[in-house]
Amino acid sequence: MDEFVYILKRILQMIPVLIIVTVLIFFGMRMIPGDPALLMLGNRASDEALAMMHAKLGFDKPLMIQYFLFLRDCVLFRFGDSITLRMPITELFKQKAAITISLTAMTIIFDVLISVPLGIYCGMHKDSKLDTFLNSASLVFVSIPEFLIGLVLLMLLAVRIHVFPVGGWGNSFGEHIRSLILPSLTGALMTSSLVMRNIRENVIKVLNMDYVDFARSKGLPEIWVRMRYVLRNVLIPAVTLLAMRMTAMLAGSIVIESIFALPGIGQMMLNAILARDYPLVQATVYLFALIVMIMNLITDVSYSILDPRVKL
């Protein structure tokens, strides 16, 4: 019951934040010098075309009315048509979401597969050769931009030896998976370095805890102590970190999708920014804000489920 009240409270708290976000999006775009309609149509646009574009964007109405219309559209998820792609924006999101969601899911899978075993191993064998090596490797991956990692992988594994496709999305399920491997590995390398370090630190910390000594002195087998007492306490902070990185993946998807030519939401947003497709940009920014807030809520709730000591 408490949890239900907490979630309800959090959802209610999201409303004022979302309103601030819509204000920032709306007035932010209107603060740019110049007429968006003119930017979209080009300098040689005729007066009639300009007037039509103004009407289409609602610029012929007073500013406050425009804002409330925008707010209404945001609430109802009715974003109108994209100017460059000439399609309803909601429809576009539906089409592209699957790609971005699969990319994120596969990145998380790689993250876990890389960071959890390595992090635990390094924590248990502190200062071993592999630990020292991975420590330096993680420093490298944190200090290099994602696009560089992506390009290196692309050059080595797709251009030199043709193990993976150079880009695109493919037509069958198998092709989809194959074309997602390099992009998700790109996203995973940096995140898993962070998560691996986090797990390593926590393993070292937990191994020195009294309750671990106590469990050992009770004569429990070492494997049981590690699984039951160490692992669980180590994975809780790791899950939170991973969830936080998942929201950061939204920005990462823009970079990664553009390198690997994956036609997802990130690539669509980048094209919209470059083509000054304002309705699409507004809708995507709003959607990103919404996703981040929902993800944060899920993180907080899952934290209390994983760790009963945390009260919501």
Next chain:
Amino acid sequence: MKIQFRKFSTIFWLATIVLTIVLLMSAVPGLFTGYDPIKQDMTALLRAPYKEHIFGTDNLGRDVFSRVVYSARLDLFIGFFAMIVPAVFGTLIGTLSGYYGGKADAVLMRILDIFTAFPTMVLVIAIVALMGSGIKNLFWAIWLVGWREYAKLVRSEVVVIKNQDYIAAARTLGYSDLRIMFRHILPNVLSTIVVYAITDIMMCMLMGASLSFLGLGVPTPTPEWGAIIADGKNYMMTAWWIIAFPGIMLAFTGISISIVGNGLSGALIDRRNG
């Protein structure tokens, strides 16, 4: 800040050497190359590295080596300038907020909580998306986002320090709030800020390069590592040298800043702990 330099490792000194070279490149690029980074040469298009052009030439016949060298200035400038403005502003806000406390502090922390929930890169891209691309908006975006961390970091330290005995002593002596804040509290927070700021230079530089790579930051033909890589991406299959060299420079600079930052922060923490 006195630091014992003998304690640093070989890797630290290697990183320092790399950074010195990059700094030298940004200060006097003419020392390294005689070529103009934006001059096109239609007689030497997409040439692989050879004696005259040691890093080869790009699709417009520009010398890749000189483009890489001239980029150093802009990339370091982005890293430093994008860091320093929010660092100063955030430190001021954090100090004032932490020192005076009260309602303004509570409201500010609430706002910060909301906005730290958004990942930095998502916010920066959102701002660039709304304001339009270009180097001016790139700075604005990072500035608008970057001060959050400093404000939070500084505030959390100031709240602890202001209750220490020596601050109470300063107050008893009748010192003004400004004097207490700037002479007694800030110097004690400084090492924390410096440690964070060094990593932040790297983060800002990488963010600038990433945005330029996407075509949202530094416009062509201005030499900038991310932008050069974006240009060379289309010729990746045939002319690897266009993206390889700026990539190596960007990676080396980023890693070196990380290593130097780690070394310095270790030294600063050692010093503080006695």
